Amino acid sequence: MIAIQNISKKFGKLTVLDGASAQFNKGECIALIGPNGCGKTTLIKSILGMVVPNAGNILFNDVSIKNEFLYRNNIGYMPQIGRYPENMSIGQVIDMIKKIRNYNSQLDEELLDLYKIKDLLNKKMRTLSGGTTQKISATIAFLFNPDVLILDEPTAGLDPLAAEILKEKIIKEKQKGKLIIITSHLLSELDELVTQVVFMQDGKIKFHKNTEELKTDTQMPTIAKAITHILKATVHE
Amino acid sequence: MNRLIKFVVLDIIKNRTILGYTLLLAIFSWSVFGLEDNATKGVLTLLNIMLLIVPLVSIIFSTIYIYNSSEFIDLMVSQPVKRNKIWTSLFIGLSISQILAFVVGVGIPLLLFAPLNIALSMISVGCMISVIFIAIAFLACAITHDKSKGIGVSIMLWLYFALLFDGLVLFLLFQFADYPIEHFMIGITMLSPIDMARILILLQLNVSALLGHTGAIFTDFFGTIIGTFISTFVLCLWAIIPFYLSLRMFNKKDL
Numbered sequence: 001m002i003a004i005q006n007i008s009k010k011f012g013k014l015t016v017l018d019g020a021s022a023q024f025n026k027g028e029c030i031a032l033i034g035p036n037g038c039g040k041t042t043l044i045k046s047i048l049g050m051v052v053p054n055a056g057n058i059l060f061n062d063v064s065i066k067n068e069f070l071y072r073n074n075i076g077y078m079p080q081i082g083r084y085p086e087n088m089s090i091g092q093v094i095d096m097i098k099k100i101r102n103y104n105s106q107l108d109e110e111l112l113d114l115y116k117i118k119d120l121l122n123k124k125m126r127t128l129s130g131g132t133t134q135k136i137s138a139t140i141a142f143l144f145n146p147d148v149l150i151l152d153e154p155t156a157g158l159d160p161l162a163a164e165i166l167k168e169k170i171i172k173e174k175q176k177g178k179l180i181i182i183t184s185h186l187l188s189e190l191d192e193l194v195t196q197v198v199f200m201q202d203g204k205i206k207f208h209k210n211t212e213e214l215k216t217d218t219q220m221p222t223i224a225k226a227i228t229h230i231l232k233a234t235v236h237e
Numbered sequence: 238m239n240r241l242i243k244f245v246v247l248d249i250i251k252n253r254t255i256l257g258y259t260l261l262l263a264i265f266s267w268s269v270f271g272l273e274d275n276a277t278k279g280v281l282t283l284l285n286i287m288l289l290i291v292p293l294v295s296i297i298f299s300t301i302y303i304y305n306s307s308e309f310i311d312l313m314v315s316q317p318v319k320r321n322k323i324w325t326s327l328f329i330g331l332s333i334s335q336i337l338a339f340v341v342g343v344g345i346p347l348l349l350f351a352p353l354n355i356a357l358s359m360i361s362v363g364c365m366i367s368v369i370f371i372a373i374a375f376l377a378c379a380i381t382h383d384k385s386k387g388i389g390v391s392i393m394l395w396l397y398f399a400l401l402f403d404g405l406v407l408f409l410l411f412q413f414a415d416y417p418i419e420h421f422m423i424g425i426t427m428l429s430p431i432d433m434a435r436i437l438i439l440l441q442l443n444v445s446a447l448l449g450h451t452g453a454i455f456t457d458f459f460g461t462i463i464g465t466f467i468s469t470f471v472l473c474l475w476a477i478i479p480f481y482l483s484l485r486m487f488n489k490k491d492l
Contacts, residue, residue: 011491045491045492049314049320050311050314050491050492051491052489052491069317069319069320070317072315072316072317073317083308083312084308085248085308085309086308087248096244097312097316099240100240100241100313100316100317101316
């Protein structure tokens with residue numbers, strides 16, 4: 001569904017992505033992990049067209065995304081830090097996105113209800129706490145029933161209850177056969193979710209394995225332990 | 238596209254700064270025509286005020302507005318909206334609101350007090366100057382990432398076009414007074430939209446005494462009709478080129 005071919009990105013002298021390639025397919029739930037500053041967010045932003053790579057290609061359903069924008073109709077994106085126009089209310093932001101998306105099918109308002117956002121519609125974006133902003137981001141990402149969900153640190157800043165709701169929602173969408181890409185540092189919560197692990201370091205994709213393979217390779221019982229094992233090994237190198 | 242433009246215009250009107258600007262322009266215009274009983278003199282005074290204030294407000298307000306819209310831009314870029322569309326909508330939205338402010342503030346008194354043809358050319362020149370300086374603001378924003386730097390660049394550009402440029406022209410004239418640089422000076426004049434606008438209005442008013450050195454050469458060289466045509470054309474270029482450059486930069490920008 002999404003093919004990343006050899007993309008590189010430099011910010012000035014700093015090389016953030018260095019020839020990264022990967023293939024993500026329908027029905028997979030991918031955990032994108034790696035140390036801070038390894039290029040996870042830049043990779044995600046490249047898929048969304050927010051960052052323009054210096055070299056390489058990204059294909060979405062076999063079509064290059066260069067100068068394209070309609071493919072984003074199929075993507076729900078939850079940013080790490082949601083930034084919204086400050087003097088708009090929650091209701092106005094959601095309405096604006098609805099109008100821009102021009103989506104005619106049934107909206108997925110499950111998170112809107114579970115997070116009780118309907119009670120907050122008149123609140124201005126600048127008055128919201130970080131956690132509430134994250135809830136809005138999550139709601140918008142799931143609202144249009146997209147085929148692909150890209151979640152950048154989805155549970156950071158959410159209270160345990162809200163995080164649990166989000167996790168259940170992710171599992172539900174995964175069962176519908178959607179492609180889900182998650183970056184997270186909270187390894188323990190990935191266990192029940194992910195089917196594949198992509199490990200990035202220094203702008204390169206070090207490996208891309210499915211979880212069973214990863215567990216047998218490292219002889220660890222959980223993904224969290226397997227990844228910590230790998231991280232320790234790479235630090236010692 | 239229309240939705241985005243509508244959103245930007247409504248957002249700017251809600252902002253109220255633009256209402257203050259309209260009021261300020263209206264106060265200036267009404268008091269100018271109230272004090273002067275000669276309409277031509279009134280138009281000239283108004284022209285000088287207009288050529289100072291309109292560029293300043295257009296460029297500074299637009300620069301700040303674009304930087305403050307960074308969240309809006311971020312949000313839209315991750316949605317299925319073309320980048321061209323986001324940037325152009327911001328530009329058209331800002332242009333509409335600035336033009337509206339100008340037409341309400343200056344246009345109404347002009348239509349009431351000045352001869353119709355002069356009033357109309359003043360209004361169109363004012364609108365063009367607004368759009369030109371909005372386009373320059375877009376270029377300044379596309380070049381600089383940092384907000385305070387961008388506003389600094391905008392202020393410098395305004396100072397340059399509104400004040401320094403005239404000084405530069407005078408300096409050149411005095412330095413090279415012994416050489417035939419008249420035609421060269423025509424080219425130089427085209428480098429300043431404010432000078433072009435001034436010449437365009439003075440051509441209509443037929444007050445050659447006030448045209449100044451470059452204006453006199455300009456009229457002499459082109460004649461009134463071709464002169465009007467050429468200065469209008471140059472003014473259009475001044476709006477199109479900076480905006481086009483900024484659009485190209487924005488399309489490659491990382492957010």
